[in-house]
Amino acid sequence: MSQYSPKNFQHLKGTPGFSDKALDIHFTLYEGYVKNTNKLIEELEKLLADGKSDTPEYAEMKRRFGWEFDGMRLHELYFSAMKNGGSELSKDSDLYKKIEVDFGSYSNWEKDFRAIGAMRGIGWAILYYDKIGDKLLNVWINEHNLGHLAGAVPLLPMDVFEHAFLIDYGTARAEYIEAFIKAVDWEEIVRTTDSHMISLRL
Secondary structure, three states: OOOOOOOOOHHHOOOOOOOHHHHHHHHHHHHHHHHHHHHHHHHHHHHHHOOOOOOHHHHHHHHHHHHHHHHHHHHHHHHHOEOOOOEOOOOOOHHHHHHHHHHOOHHHHHHHHHHHHOOOOOOEEEEEEEOOOOEEEEEEEOOOOOOOOOOOEEEEEEEOOHHHOHHHHOOOHHHHHHHHHHHEEHHHHHHHHHHOOOOOOO
8 A cells, every 4th residue: 555655844934923943843743644644554554454353452553543644634724724924805805795694704703713722631633624514614623533424525724732732832822823824724714615626505
């Protein structure tokens, strides 16, 4: 089976509110998820080929796989959602209009998103689109592999594990959230909705 390759996010260096040191550490952590995802795939294939799929080792690796894979993928979405200088969400975009429908206003959405990110604990604040229910939802995810909304598309994930902000902000998580919001590349988020062929029903 082909392996996953880490994506290069070096272009984020120099983003206001994110030191190069903090970004380098975060990139290294992300690359670790990619490496471990590939390693687990290889080990699981070997155990299966050796007829050891009924072993505790196989079971534990299967359980671990979701953690490593989701850690890889969520970080890719997180870094891809940022750019140096950020970009504004166009009020003419379907996404902006849908946010107004589902949250009452963009301001309400942002207030809710920030509040989720500021909650005690480590995890992720994620804006999802539930295509079946046609609804945008801000959700708290604790562990990488737990709590995701089945069938929903993660549009904007914000990492609020301590490694994302501790180096630059210490315990001042609200300042990190402010920096992240300013760095969001809304043009990319809109492209994400298009790439998933999401038709926002307004």
